[in-house]
Amino acid sequence: MPVTLPVKDRFELPDGMIYLDGNSLGPLPRGVKQAVADMISDQWGAHLIKGWNIDGWMAQPLRVGNLVGRLVGAAPDTITMGDTLSIKVVQALAAGLRMRPDRKVILSDSGNFPSDLYMAQGLIAHLAQGHELRIVAPEEVEAAMTDDVAVAMITQVDYRSGRMHDMTAVTNAAQAAGAVMLWDLAHSAGAVPVDLATCGCEFAVGCTYKYLNGGPGAPAFIYVRPDLADRIDPLLSGWLGHDAPFAFEATYRPAPGIERMRVGTPPVLQLAALEVAMQVWDGVDMDDLRAASLRLSDLFIAQVEDRCPQLTLASPRDGARRGSQVSFAFEHGYAAMQALIARDVIGDFRAPNLMRFGFTPLYVDEADVIRAVDHLADILNQRIWDTPAFQKTSRVT
Numbered sequence: 415m416p417v418t419l420p421v422k423d424r425f426e427l428p429d430g431m432i433y434l435d436g437n438s439l440g441p442l443p444r445g446v447k448q449a450v451a452d453m454i455s456d457q458w459g460a461h462l463i464k465g466w467n468i469d470g471w472m473a474q475p476l477r478v479g480n481l482v483g484r485l486v487g488a489a490p491d492t493i494t495m496g497d498t499l500s501i502k503v504v505q506a507l508a509a510g511l512r513m514r515p516d517r518k519v520i521l522s523d524s525g526n527f528p529s530d531l532y533m534a535q536g537l538i539a540h541l542a543q544g545h546e547l548r549i550v551a552p553e554e555v556e557a558a559m560t561d562d563v564a565v566a567m568i569t570q571v572d573y574r575s576g577r578m579h580d581m582t583a584v585t586n587a588a589q590a591a592g593a594v595m596l597w598d599l600a601h602s603a604g605a606v607p608v609d610l611a612t613c614g615c616e617f618a619v620g621c622t623y624k625y626l627n628g629g630p631g632a633p634a635f636i637y638v639r640p641d642l643a644d645r646i647d648p649l650l651s652g653w654l655g656h657d658a659p660f661a662f663e664a665t666y667r668p669a670p671g672i673e674r675m676r677v678g679t680p681p682v683l684q685l686a687a688l689e690v691a692m693q694v695w696d697g698v699d700m701d702d703l704r705a706a707s708l709r710l711s712d713l714f715i716a717q718v719e720d721r722c723p724q725l726t727l728a729s730p731r732d733g734a735r736r737g738s739q740v741s742f743a744f745e746h747g748y749a750a751m752q753a754l755i756a757r758d759v760i761g762d763f764r765a766p767n768l769m770r771f772g773f774t775p776l777y778v779d780e781a782d783v784i785r786a787v788d789h790l791a792d793i794l795n796q797r798i799w800d801t802p803a804f805q806k807t808s809r810v811t
């Protein structure tokens with residue numbers, strides 16, 4: 415049954431909190447606490463090691479991968495879960511490089527998340543084959559698809575500004591140049607409609623603790639285009655990506671299909687939480703979600719520009735070029751965000767000066783947006799941010 419957004423009752427949100435940080439860590443979906451507690455006592459507690467078989471723990475990565483796959487337009491059994499996004503990035507990247515041994519360039523852009531770039535740098539150093547990480551401005555990605563590019567490793571939605579790439583156009587440009595296309599969907603999955611099967615990219619990766627509400631430390635996902643999945647060479651040749659893990663052979667042989675992108679023991683408790691968390695998507699139409707996200711974001715931009723002249727929009731004004739988050743630049747952005755958080759309006763801060771707000775239509779509505787700007791305008795106009803308590807920086811911003 416299609417549902418009308420928001421579906422706030424599907425989440426356990428603290429009373430009075432306006433949560434505009436679901437792009438960084440999604441809130442707790444209702445039912446997860448109980449399901450994980452039951453799982454711990456009824457499966458782990460009661461069945462112990464038998465749980466791997468009778469409770470289907472070993473099949474979890476593919477089963478949950480199929481739930482994620484529905485949201486990103488992936489065919490069944492083309493996504494598996496596990497590890498963290500940084501690990502999935504390096505797996506996909508290494509497999510892509512092996513597909514283009516005669517090319518030496520990894521193309522990325524300056525809007526990518528540092529961990530993706532760091533993983534590429536680490537891989538290049540260890541391969542010691544003369545690869546180069548070429549970082550261009552986001553607007554130049556398509557023009558930079560030259561015939562030396564082995565893999566284009568691009569994050570669709572910029573974590574700072576929310577600027578969004580056109581997946582079809584970039585994928586077409588990469589493939590026309592003979593490059594392998596690797597998409598990072600960290601800020602796309604559950605935020606904007608994605609259609610991996612139609613897009614035709616070779617690889618995609620993403621995380622599940624942001625818009626998919628899987629909780630802190632929730633596992634990442636990796637997609638491999640089905641026609642390639644039997645042919646790619648895994649970098650991380652762990653036993654659970656082996657064709658016969660329980661044969662305990664001395665030599666690695668990759669499992670058929672996407673299973674070869676598994677590495678070691680799956681995070682069973684985290685996957686159990688995520689599997690239940692995915693129920694919040696029941697009946698949610700991604701086009702409805704996108705329309706609601708743009709309504710909320712446009713309203714926020716209009717309200718802030720009207721009432722908070724101290725701030726400067728740092729996201730694309732055109733909704734079609736923006737993901738599901740909006741950032742504003744402000745010299746005292748860190749302190750202003752601390753003051754907002756003290757009033758239970760939760761966003762976050764990205765250096766050097768960005769106040770970042772995520773709009774997640776599953777549990778944020780227009781009234782929340784107006785109330786958030788009420789607080790923001792008050793904090794700016796009264797200079798409430800200007801106290802030492804709000805200047806003190808924590809380890810996580």
Ligand SMILES: *Cc1c(COP(=O)(O)O)cnc(C)c1O
Binds near residue numbers: 499529530569621634
């Ligand atoms: C959030 C994010 C990450 C984080 O990676 P982890 O390994 O899960 O910590 C990596 N890349 C991008 C693009 C992200 O947005």
